[in-house]
Amino acid sequence: MEALVALARVDMAAVDALIIDRMQSPVPVIPLLAEHIIAAGGKRLRPLLTIAAARAATAAFADVDLANPVKLAASVEFIHTATLLHDDVVDGSERRRGKVAAHLIWGSATSVLVGDFLFARAFELMVETGQLRALGILAQASSVIAQGEVLQLTRAHDLNLDQETYLRIISAKTAELFAAAAEAGAVGIGADEKTTSAVRSFGLNLGLAFQLADDALDYGGSSEALGKNTGDDFRERKLTLPVIKAVQRATPAERAFWQRVIEKGDQRDGDLEEAIAILARHGAVEAARAESLRWAGQAKRALDNLPVHPLRAMLFELVDFVIDRVL
C-alpha cells in the first residue's frame, strides 16, 4: 500500500490541487461546505483507483501524460462526495470522516444543493478531457448509484431483505463507483479492452469487499478506524450483512429483538451491546468478514489479466489493505 501511495504521490497531489481549484465558487458557503467534507480527507481510494488503473494500463514508472486521468480522478471524488452529502441527509447521519456531518452545520437544503454543484462540476471536468467514453462510464455509474440508493431506501428496516438483494444494493451503491473509477482511468489513458475489463472487474470486486468489510467493522471496530461511530449502522437501523445473517439464524426471541430495534426503531440503552452479543452467538460478523474475503479474492484474481509490472503487486496489496481493516 505504501509503495502504491508513494508511486501515486505526485499524481494524487495533482488530483487534490484540482479538487480544491474546482470546488471554488463566488458563493462563499459552497467552498466552505465542500472543504469541510473534502479536506477532511477520506481515503481518496476511488481517485487512487483511477490513477492506478491508468498507470497499470501503461507501465508503472513510464513517463506518461496523466492530465486526463487526473481530471477523471477528481471527477470521481466529486461524484463520491456529492453522494456522501446526499446520503447523510437521506440517512440523517451525524458524523462523516470523523467530523460532524455537513447537514448538521449548514442544513439539509445547503447540503443537497452543494452536492448538486459538485456533481455538475464533475461533469464539467470530464468534458474538459474530451473523452466521451470515460464520461459515459461515470454518467452510467451515477445513475446506477442513485438506483441502488433508492432500492435500499425502499427496503429500509425490512427484516425480509435477503443476502442476494443486499449484494445487489451494495453492488450498485458502492462497488459500481469503484468499478467505474478504475475503468475510466484505463479508458482515459487509451488502454486495450482486456486491460480495461480487468481493472473494472478489480474495482467492482474490491468495492464489494470494501463495503462488506465496513459492515463487519461497524459492529466490531473502533470509531477511529472507521471515521464514524461504531454502531452507526445499528442506530440508523440499517440492514447490513451481519444483521441479515443473524436474522436468518434468529431464535423467536432474537427475531422479536430485531423487530423492535430495526423494524420499529424502538432502541434502548444496552441494545447495541445485546445486538453485538446476538451477532457473536451466530458468528454473523465472521460470516460477513468471510464474504468480504471472498470478493477480495475475486479482485486479486482479476489482476491476472493485467500486464506484469510492479503496479500489479501493489494493487494486490491494496486489496489486503482494504481487508486489513477487517482482520
Add this chain to the structure above:
Amino acid sequence: MEALVALARVDMAAVDALIIDRMQSPVPVIPLLAEHIIAAGGKRLRPLLTIAAARAATAAFADVDLANPVKLAASVEFIHTATLLHDDVVDGSERRRGKVAAHLIWGSATSVLVGDFLFARAFELMVETGQLRALGILAQASSVIAQGEVLQLTRAHDLNLDQETYLRIISAKTAELFAAAAEAGAVGIGADEKTTSAVRSFGLNLGLAFQLADDALDYGGSSEALGKNTGDDFRERKLTLPVIKAVQRATPAERAFWQRVIEKGDQRDGDLEEAIAILARHGAVEAARAESLRWAGQAKRALDNLPVHPLRAMLFELVDFVIDRVL
C-alpha cells in the same frame, strides 16, 4: 404560439417518448415518482426551446435529422425536473404543476435520490449524442443553477436583498437553463456561432422575463394559471421582485410588517391580503411586470440575429405567450 407548437408537435412527441423511455428503472418507485412530476405536464418550455433553436438554425420546415436535438431536449427536461424535485424539498413546497409535491407523497429522501437519478440519466442521454460541446453547455448550466440556488438560500428571508442581486440569482437559477437549452439545440444541429449566440441570448432574456412574470403572477393570478397556489411565494417567505420593490418603498409600519411576515415568518390570517394591498399601494407588482416586459423586449431583439424564416416570428410570439400570463 400555436403555430410553433404545431410545427414542433412531431419533435416534441419524440422528446416525450424518449423521456418516458429513459425514466424507467427496475426500482419501481423511480418511474412512479418521475411520472408523477413529468407526466403532470408542465409547459415543456425548455425542451421546446432546444427543438425550436435547432429548427431555427436550419430552416423551419426543412427535412433535417433532429435525433440529437431531441436527445438534448429530453436531457434538458430531466435536468429541469431534477432541480424541481430538489427545490421542492429545499423550499418545503406543497404543490407542483397542480399536483401534490412528490416529497409529500414519497418523502424527501426519495425525492432527492430520484432527482439525482434523473440528473445522471440526462448526462447518459447527452453522451449518446456524441456532442461534447452541447454536453459542456448543459454541465456548466447545471453548476450555475446549483450556485444560484445556494446563493438564494443564503439570502432567504433577507429584507436587504437588492434588485441587482436578485436578478443575479434568477439569472443563474432560472434563465441559465433557458439559455443553455436553446444554445444546446443550435450546437446540436451544427449551427454557426452567430446563430448559436443569438438563440442563447434569446433564451437567457426569455428566462428572466418568464421568472419575473411568475413573480408578479404569484401575487395576482389564479392558481389554475400558475399550477401552484397564489401566495405560495409569500407563504414560503420568498423575496421576489414585487416584495423587493415594496420593501424599498416601505413606510416604517410597512417595514415592520415585512419583518414580521418575511424575516420572522410570523404569518397570520389576512396577512397575504395585507401584503397584496401594500404591493398595490406602491405599484410593486406593476413594477415587476414592467421589468419582465423589459427582458421580453431584449429576447425579441436577440431574434434579429437569426436567419429570416417563419420560425423567427413564432419565437417572437412565444415571448408574448410567456408574457401573456402577466398582462
